[in-house]
Amino acid sequence: MIKNPLTRKNHKKATIFTGLLSAIAWTQYLTMCTTVYAADRVTIRYGFLEESTSVAELKKATETGQLPGSLQIYTSALSQEQRNWLVQGLKTRIPINVVTLNWLLNTQLGQTVINDIATVFDRRQYQSGVQAVRSGLILAASSPEGLSMLSFIAAYPSQTLRLNLPQVLTVGKFLNMDFFQTQQFLLMNSPQIDRQKPSINIPFDPTQTGTQKVEISRLNLSDDKRKRNIIVDIYWSNPTNGENNIEKPLIVFSHSSSSAGTDLQYLAQHLASYGYVVAALQNPGSNFFTNKGKVGLNYQEFLALPQDVSFVLDELAKVNQNPNNSLQGKLTTNKVMFVGYSLGGTTALALAGGELQIASLKSSCEKNAGKLSDVQSFMCLARQLPQNNYQLQDQRVKQIVALKPASSLLFGETGLTKIKVPTLVFTASADHVTPSLTEQINGFNRIPSPKWLAAAVGASHFSVVDPLVVNAFLNTNNTPITSREVVGAKSADVRNYVKAISLAMAAQLTPDANKYNVFLTPEYSQFASTPLFPFRLIAPSSSINTMGNTTGKN
Known part of the structure; x- marks a missing residue:
């Protein structure tokens, strides 16, 4: 039976060790680069509307269940169920560990994920965002709380984070919990892409065309x-x-x-x-x-x-x-x-x-x-x-x-x-x-x-x-x-x-x-x-x- 991806812990020791070294190296480097610049305010834009709040207020919202009053221009139009969903979304831990995340970000799919997340930022931040998204993701996944929307915002290397709300909703539709849980499951025992090919006896190349005329x-x-x-x-x-x-x-x-x-x-x-x-x-x-x-x-x-x-x-x-x-x-x-x-x-x-x-x-x-x-x-x-x-x-x-x-x-x-x-x-x-x-x-x-x-x-x-x-x-x-x-x-x-x-x-x-x-x-x-x-x-x-x-x- 395949075990639940959230609870499976049977990583091969050598694979974990290699992944951890890489992830730790990234974490140490990024921590030095971003400690001073970690986000402390978030500005949310929707068309011509714009409101700001602090990361501290967002964190408090996850504890009290009440969204910040500074975002009332948006939240007043939401039902209580929708507000609860937003609060839960802020604090819910994304089921992927730092080792797997590091591997994922080194694949073609990982680059797509980074680019997708970068599109939610204000155009003035987009160019730097592509490079900074990886920093925020790795740092957030390395934090005691693990990777979540809130930990990513807090770790993002910019004092003010400007988000385009419609694009946040679009990207969130694809980069949801099931998506990350799938990557965690499929990658946690996968070979790293830069590791040496295994030594196995391949009798022939099965991808090459056979000898028969079709x-x-x-x-x-x-x-x-x-x-x-x-x-x-x-x-x-x-x-x-x-x-x-x-x-x-x-x-x-x-x-x-x-x-x-x-x-x-x-x-x-x-x-x-x-x-x-x-x-x-x-x-x-x-x-x-x-x-x-x-x-x-x-x-x-x-x-x-x-x-x-x-x-x-x-x-x-x-x-x-x-x-x-x-x-x-x-x-x-x-x-x-x-x-x-x-x-x-x-x-x-x-x-x-x-x-x-x-x-x-x-x-x-x-x-x-x-x-x-x-x-x-x-x-x-x-x-x-x-x-x-x-x-x-x-x-x-x-x-x-x-x-x-x-x-x-x-x-x-x-x-x-x-x-x-x-x-x-x-x-x-x-x-x-x-x-x-x-x-x-x-x-x-x-x-x-x-x-x-x-x-x-x-x-x-x-x-x-x-x-x-x-x-x-x-x-x-x-x-x-x-x-x-x-x-x-x-x-x-x-x-x-x-x-x-x-x-x-x-x-x-x-x-x-x-x-x-x-x-x-x-x-x-x-x-x-x-x-x-x-x-x-x-x-x-x-x-x-x-x-x-x-x-x-x-």
Whole structure:
């Protein structure tokens, strides 16, 4: 079981020691530089309005529960509940320690965090703010109280801190408690990005293209019973040597909501170059291009998407028996690895045996109305389904790769415990669409072994999407969330890691499994880590034993 990130204390001693030395050095240096200049007043601006208060008054507010009278121009318009929320926000300790924070600030994501925080300052302070934010964060995290909004303000190296209130609220939406808790969890056992690569035996580079020439065929399938037309792109090859004549699983892809079947075309090409056949579905109810760019979903799609996969497998089984089709004999429809991204990842969990628990979903949606994240509100569409529970498992699916799935509400407390096949969940620490902590990490605890949790620190929701596809979507859907996406050439390292672990997972259903096991280890995640993206992999002992052999395969 993954322990709660707030309470887990099993840092490796050597890693702690190295991190502490670095953090202490920063703290001592910054303390000398900032003691005289630490903030003692805060000026808050909102349009043409401006009010000031002292740090001492803010500290007193956390003790009395009453906001300073000097801020009455703002607080008079707030409800008592909102005032309480602000007071609590000032003193709440952010769950990240100084060691992890120091590592985080040395990553690409850390630089983004610093730049984001710097934008809340008055433009006159912005330039110096970029350099000073790190000082304030490290000093605050090193204080006895730990890192909080108040300790950061008090440690910030400027006698007067000028804040732009609307920007404070915008940045706070992204740099919330879940965000920092996620970084703490994923980084606390991660390798430092400047540490020497581990000494492990890598038989070959799994990110490089295989030897097979890839062909693409398109099938237009019609499910007359359900009145759904499904386009399927088949990526395949003709094996050129004996090694590639071994029976391999059919790999089926499903894309995200309001996206397209070409989301992961680079990954389909990659797997096909190793002799696998990949069937990439264009989901008719959630296709960005056929729906002319409309973003949205009918609640019935939560059932229709897994049913689409089962229908396609039925049809591909017929194609496999057709002597007049070039795909005859190539489609192993009774042994399938399913790869789903975002909503497709949620579909993967359902096909693997995860039970949709609609009664629990309804209760959560009603109880937490107004407090749900965007993706949780999206999942609440399923509350319109008539039954309390749905079991949509397809026995032909032997294992799954779920890339950034949403799982916090749809499967309730026990739905994921019913998964029947080996499962790899991939998460990204800067994902604001399907947040890592609530949608992947917490749910991973409930999934039975064998299972793997792979993570990319600093990656965002669209980092895994093919660069040729993602630009069209982001250009049409420009929001505060999508504008923060790390995509294209910037996320090439992330896509390479996804190539490696997906290829290794596919091999688990072949006689070559042992050859690929190394790519499903924490050591390989450290080996693959880059200065921009530290990678992380959790492989419970029941998934991979000390000899590197997988267990529990079907």
